[in-house]
Amino acid sequence: MSEHNISSRESINYSQESNIAALAAAMSDTSRMKILCALMDGKAWTATELSSIADIAASTTSSHLSRLLKANLVTCLSQGRHRYFRLYNHSIASLLENMMGVAFQVNNPPRLKVPKELLKARTCYDHLAGDIAVKLYDSLVKNKWINDEGSDLTIQGKEKLLQLGVPIEAKTKRKKCCPCLDWSERRFHVGGHLGASLLSFFESNNWIKRVPEYREVTITSKGHKELHRHFFIGE
Numbered sequence: 001m002s003e004h005n006i007s008s009r010e011s012i013n014y015s016q017e018s019n020i021a022a023l024a025a026a027m028s029d030t031s032r033m034k035i036l037c038a039l040m041d042g043k044a045w046t047a048t049e050l051s052s053i054a055d056i057a058a059s060t061t062s063s064h065l066s067r068l069l070k071a072n073l074v075t076c077l078s079q080g081r082h083r084y085f086r087l088y089n090h091s092i093a094s095l096l097e098n099m100m101g102v103a104f105q106v107n108n109p110p111r112l113k114v115p116k117e118l119l120k121a122r123t124c125y126d127h128l129a130g131d132i133a134v135k136l137y138d139s140l141v142k143n144k145w146i147n148d149e150g151s152d153l154t155i156q157g158k159e160k161l162l163q164l165g166v167p168i169e170a171k172t173k174r175k176k177c178c179p180c181l182d183w184s185e186r187r188f189h190v191g192g193h194l195g196a197s198l199l200s201f202f203e204s205n206n207w208i209k210r211v212p213e214y215r216e217v218t219i220t221s222k223g224h225k226e227l228h229r230h231f232f233i234g235e
Contacts, residue, residue, distance in 0.1 A: 022071065023071055023073075026067055026068060026070070026071035026073060027071075027073070029064065031054045031056050031060065031061075031064055032064045032067065032068060034053060034054040034055075035050050035053070035054050035061070035064060035065070035068065035074075035085075036068070036073065036074070036087070036092075036096055037096065037100075037215075038050060038053045038054070038213075039074065039085065039086055039087045040087070040093060040096060040097075040123065040124065040125055040215055041123050041125075041210070041214070041215045042086075042087075042093075042123055042125045042126040043086065044077055044084035044085060044086040045084065045085055045086070046082060046083065046084055046085070047061050047062060047065060047083065047085065049213070050065070050085065053213065065085060068085075072088050073087070073088055073092055074086065074087060074088055074092075075087075075088050087125065090125060090126070090174065093124065093125030093126075094125075094180065094191070097124050097125075097129075097180065097181070097183055098181065098183075100183040101181060101182075101183035101186070104183050104184065115216070117211075117216050117218070118130070118184075118215065118216050119131055119184050119185075120132060120219070121133065121208065121216070121217040121218065121219055122215040122216055122217055123199070123210070123215045123217060124180060124182075124189070124191070124195075124215075126195070126196040126199060127180070127189070127190060127191055127192075127195030127196050127198065127199050128189065128190070128195065128198065128199045128202070128208075128217065129180070129182050129183075129184075129189050130182065130184065130185070130189075130217075131184075131185060132219060132227070132233065133182065133189035133190065134182050134185045134187045134188065134189050135233045136189065136190060136198070136227070136231055136233060137150065137179070137187075137188050137189050137190050138187075139231045139232050139233055140157065140190065140231070143232065144156055144157070145157030145160055145161070146177055146190075146194070149179070150177060150178065150179035150188055150190070151175070151177060151178060151179070152176055152177055153168065153176060153177055153194065164201075164230060165201065165205075166197050166198060166201045167197050167200070167201070168193070168194060168197055172193050174192055174193045174196075175191075175192040175193065176192055176193050176194060177190065177191075177192045177193065177194040177195070178190075178191045178192040178195075179191065180192075180195065202223065205222075205226075206220055206222055206223070207219065207220060207222060207223030207226050207227065208220065208223050
């Protein structure tokens with residue numbers, strides 16, 4: 001290999017490592033992580049709302065948001081005189097979920113310190129996470145609605161979900177279905193387009209209710225009945 005090729009490869013590697021370091025630096029602040037974790041509910045927040053959730057001054061929030069915008073961790077949506085912030089894309093949400101899992105494992109906090117409601121059900125950006133979501137994933141695999149790898153719907157699964165009214169036919173560049181490692185359960189829940197479609201379906205049909213300003217989700221009495229009826233999930 002020529003010296004030129006070696007130099008080019010080293011340059012590419014160094015650039016990649018520098019980008020990773022820059023991304024890590026942008027996240028290496030507690031207040032910025034509070035902002036990012038708040039945005040894991042999949043909704044768009046104003047700077048004022050994020051300032052409140054992070055418990056920091058408005059001017060400080062503005063500075064943090066600028067840093068996160070520059071690092072492509074969040075994006076800004078303008079609507080009239082208002083500006084809303086949300087995570088840049090699904091990849092950032094997945095990265096944060098994985099980091100939560102690593103932090104949970106490394107620090108090994110007693111599960112009792114984690115609110116049981118959050119362990120039961122919560123949002124993972126645009127899909128459902130927690131104990132109920134893991135049970136849902138297991139049910140979909142066991143009943144052959146998705147394949148064993150969790151990477152695609154089966155013909156039977158498509159038929160059953162369409163009959164139920166879950167919107168799974170939309171054109172999207174996202175993966176149709178993928179396993180997402182649940183940080184609290186250490187098992188998989190459903191991600192990808194299917195995960196987002198299921199969360200939307202559950203919410204619109206009053207199977208679940210979101211807790212305002214939190215990732216927490218509550219399963220309604222109707223939801224418990226319907227999850228058991230259609231997905232064979234017990235309480």
